[in-house]
Amino acid sequence: MAIVVRVLQRRQKAVVAMEAEAAGLSAQQRRWLYELVYGVLRHYFSLQTDYSRFTKAKPDALAQAALLVGCYQLRRMQLPDYAALSATVEAVKALQPAAAGFVNAVLRRVAEQAPPAKLKPYQRAELPQWIYAAWRDDFGADAVQQLAQVCQSPPPLTLAVFVDRERWMADVRRMGIRAAAGALSPLAVLLPSGCDVTTLPGFDDGAFCVIDQAAQAAVMAYAPSKPPSLLLDLCAAPGGKTALLAHRFPQAEIVAVERQASRMARLAENLDRLDCRNVTIMQADATTLPFADASVDGLFLDAPCSASGILRRHPDAKFLHSSEDVAQLAGVQRAMVDEALRLLKPGAAMLYAVCSIHRQENENVVAGRAAPEQMQRLLPAAEHDGFFYAQLQRAGDGMVEGGNGGG
Secondary structure, rough: OOOHHHHHHHOOOOOHHHHHOOOOOOOOHHHHHHHHHHHHHHHHHHHHHHHOOOOOOOOOHHHHHHHHHHHHHHOOOOHHHHHHHHHHHHHHHOOOOOHEEEHHHHHHHHHOOOOOOOOOHHHHOOOOOHHHOOOHHHHOHHHHHHHHHHOOOOOOOEEOOOOOOHHHEEEHHHOOOEEEEOOOOOOEEEEEEOHHHHHHHOOOOOOOEEEHHHHHHHHHHHHOOOOEEEEEOOOOOHHHHHHHHHHHHHHHHEEHHHHOHHHHHHHHHHHHHOOOOOEEEEEEEOOOOOOOOOOOEEEEEEEEOOOHHOOOOOOOOHHHHOOHHHHHHHHHHHHHHHHHHHHHEEEEEEEEEEEEOOHHOOOOHHHHOOOEEEEEEEOOOOEEEOOOEEEEEEOOOOOOOOOOOOO
16 A cells, blocks of 8 residues: 555655565565556556545545555455455554544445446546547547557566577477567567566576567667667666667677666666677766767667556556656657767667657657658557657768658
8 A cells, every 4th residue: 555655646666666665575475566556556547436436535645545455456356355355454454543444434335336337538548637638639539448458457578589589489388388479579579477587498598688579679670771880779777678789789889878877787787697798888868978979870769758658567657747747758858869869970870769659759759850761659559568769860961861751
């Protein structure tokens, strides 16, 4: 419950909140916690509508979290009603005893009644109103409901496998684990959600890394006119796309740039495990980079964004950002693209990518920089996240030149 409060009230990432609250839990307890927290966040709007029928005033933060958790257990988990009620009320007693009676009374009413028959479109889609409206306007009401269905279920675990993919999948299947080849990347393998990657073949030897196949597709789409000698990967942590770039361009000197000091250790650890010997790490701000004009042969920019394309994987993202945040992020993204273009040598290409599907963070960011050489938006689907990428080229006069249209 404390984790739900941290996400909804303090706008803290769920993974950070869980690290703070889940110290000392067993692996089984962590899985249970993950199911509760991410389940509540995926189904927040229908759960809130469910319990709100039986409250006269808005509950305080902890009581609201308790009602959400209790409703999720009643509606979405295979638990007897008495077990869900008892577990939730006992947890409330330990945290805020005065609220226990209220929570117990409301959840009993929920258990006695069927879920509400009518939901508003945004509630049925389990999306904030502003996201629902933006997607409806961009993609249509029917498409929003299709996207919403995708976002309400846990995603597969997706890897980029650097050894022979078919042989590696055969080894995994012999372990009793389902494995399927991804369609968007020649390296992609899809496994059941919840697999422990450390037990998979070749983990210690760097045989694979965890990265969704939509992000893999962006790396595979990057097509400079000639192999780059110096290639920058901006906003590089946790390093999956860096590793793919290292395998695609083994002769290049790759500099993985990351601004956040807190992410540097994980970036270094992942690149070391993946044996990316042609990569060095630099801490720097991607809007003010310590490189001279026209000094870089290639560049990959995975810019910070609202993460709207990965809501099924990170359902907390829909509570961490607002429409105002999207506008602010778009400004940062444009500044990063401009800085990246400054660094490119004449004729060199960069690829701009985000895990958001908002047009404001997609086409609108590259608009005015001439037609991209290629551009693609992948909407969230059962087998991959939502993603956007566009390749831009610096012309001889230092401006971006047009290419051969969208893709």
